[in-house]
Amino acid sequence: MKFMEDTKINFMKFKSFGFGLSSVLAFGSIIILLMGVNLGIDFKGGTAIGVSFSEDVSIQEVRSSLKSVSLNDNLVDLSGEEIKYFGSQNDVMIKIKSLDNEPENFGQIVINHLYDSMSSKAPENKNDFILSLGSVSPKVGSELSGKAFWSVVSALVLILFYISVRFEFRFALGAILALVHDVIITLGIFSLTGFEITLSTVAAFLTIVGYSLNDTIVILDRIRENMKSSGTVMFESTINKSINQSLSRTLITSLTTLFVIVVLLVYGGEVIRPFSFTMLVGVIVGTYSSIYIASALLATIYQSSNK
């Protein structure tokens, strides 16, 4: 099957357009991120409760039942916390910020309260009622945030180092900028859709870092190979030629990866959804950035250093 063979698209002609689009997207993402990221309990501390009713319930119903929960003989109003469906309309996920003086077994107390106050819609066996219970103390939350931050930073530094050794520093610079671009834009779109950032989304982000780089390196590799014959003269046309040569590979691989990610998004279930969504956005942004950020930046860097 002939697919994208021998294409001669002048990618670099649209270089400024690509830079413009990326700048707008990245700028917009940064503004969204500054407005506030929806951090999950993993990083903020708090309690997340998933319960399964035996029939459909309305969020309003759950909310009003949480109006007064007895904690250590004090009545607390939890109706303002985040409550949403989890997959179907009989499963509900409740996220509660960590409270001062939170009693031990706080999550269990809330589960028991819901079970008792909505007993007509709850399953007979209480153990079938509990889907999941997660609680993270603010201390552990701040530790996990620190670890997540440093893991992303150290991955970037290690990769920068690796590419500098294998290629040269100018290549590495373009690749890393492309990566940062991918992570920021994916994070922005991710926040815009209201998903929350959890440990597994951090895992997805690190995978995107790896994946997007994979793509970038295949193109950079071609550029390096073609540079041996053409040198740094006519650098833009060398880059164009390299992108065109690897275009079918870039598209086919991105498509197969996208297939499985879409399948995961549709059939993989609620727990893994934020992960799948991050990957989906990341792969699209990553494919685009290999062409328009990594390679185009390289062209710009070479042009300015050759002057």
Added chain:
Amino acid sequence: MNSAIRNRLLTILFVFGLGIYALLPSLRYGLMDENKKSNLSDEQVDYFESRSIKQGLDLKGGIYIVLEVDLPQLIDNLAKNKDNNFNQFLSELKGEYNTSSSDFFTVFESLADENELKLPRYFINYGKTKEQIITQLSLQSEDSIKRVIEIIQNRVDQFGVAEPTIQKQGNNRVIVELAGIEDPERARDLLQSTALLELMIVKNVESTNTIIRQIDSIMAASNANDNTQSDEINELFDSGSSSELGFSSLLISVGGNLAISSKDLSIFKDILSKDDVKQILEATNSTILTSDSSIKLVNEIGEEEEFYTLFHLFNNAELTGGVIEDAQMRLSQAGVTAGQAVVEVEMNSEGSREWARITGANINNRIAIVLDKKVHMAPVIRSQIFGGGTVIEGLDSIEEAEDIAIVLRAGALPVPVTIAEERTVGASLGADSISKGTLSMAIGLFLVVCFIVFFYKMSGLIASFSVMWTLILLLGVLALLEATLTLPGIAGLILTVGMSVDANVIIFERIKEELRNGKSVRSAIDSGYERAIRTIVDANLTTGIAAAVLYQYGSGPIKGFATVLFWGIIVSMFTAIIVTRFVFDFVTSSKNIEKLSI
């Protein structure tokens, strides 16, 4: 077939064989029906369990708990001559430590410096200088975490959970993972209860009444102070909040005991935490505790209310749980408690002697059996008891009695523990995740195979063959490594299916290019592979770096994902570079092919 090709074939067959061999136990165990499973001997179960791919708690259901030793409490327990300065320091320490991510003793030291706290004054038994004291205290905390781990191990063993894992994390945490737990609430209580058993003498009625009168007068005095400005309002409304009326107004008499309504418990706690009240109790060497179970009474307006009994006790425990040799759940045979679950406690010889002395000296007094500062019962001692036995009554259920017996046998925790992190996954959610993950994998694999065959024809079939083997070998590696498969791990498997095609695609595109440049099939394959390998290695190594970082950083589920990602890369490079290459070489070596279906 020449010998070079034969050797390569043998190597590949060997690897394939190894992969299938590694997977075999998982397959056999997974496909076995429940009936057959229950007939297996213990050794067989052990064999299958250890050789099969393990499922993480997020798939199997279960509870993952990180317990943290309450270090501020430990410091409080170890300190002597505590004064207001110290108490203030301690509450600051608690607040600071719980929100910072630094080490406990770093916070301790900097706060002590800041408050100019003279540590030797409180910790003279642990050294004369600040450095000595901090070293000694951190040794104490290490020692207590060691004991906490031992005791929790004991409790979990006796509770009977398959394959529990208990491991230390950092300086003051224990990670406990219990798979397949049906009742997380019960498991959590079992792990967390301090299980401090104390036998304490109940004070006589006169001294109790005196104490209550004294507390009343303290409160009257403090209310008078508080209310000087709001006198007018009080006169206007003639309001009387319960605290204003004094402590005694909260109490009612039930069967010769004092009791307090459950809705007044928080006021009661506030009263007991007042400094003046603390001082009086300390001066009389006594303490006030509530009963563990409540009684339901109908109040004057016809509503049912819950009441807890109050006990005024000598503060020094006559005996503690340390003397316990055995504790067993029994169903009571006689008396008013017949049929109820009780815990029979047996003491060691030293405990028995003490017990005989105490009961002998306190005939006609009441003795309270107190577990974790809650009074379970307070019977009157009728005669001296020899032989060191006692019974704990007043338990709600057989399960509670069983659990108390377990924690008493396993011993008390030296210091309380708090839950720093918990992740419980219900069995139904886990099963749901497995079925959805498997379905996604099947659909994903199908789509990828179709797509690749559509693009690359026969060569696409070869690539699909290699993707299939990537999956089998990857699962084999997981079984060999005894790695745990988690939900993100399943996502990693699916991702590997999508991404492992990549190496094949890079190779095929190169071969096509070489063919376009007019090379023969044979030399196109050779040079295509040669040029592609470098790119493949470079591209995959970076994903490998990300996976390795993830492995370092993550816990549980994330580690599972990192493992799959990392080995997925290695296995897919093997199948793409070695296996498909072999197939190509084998096909083209036998006859002179002029056109490649690619």
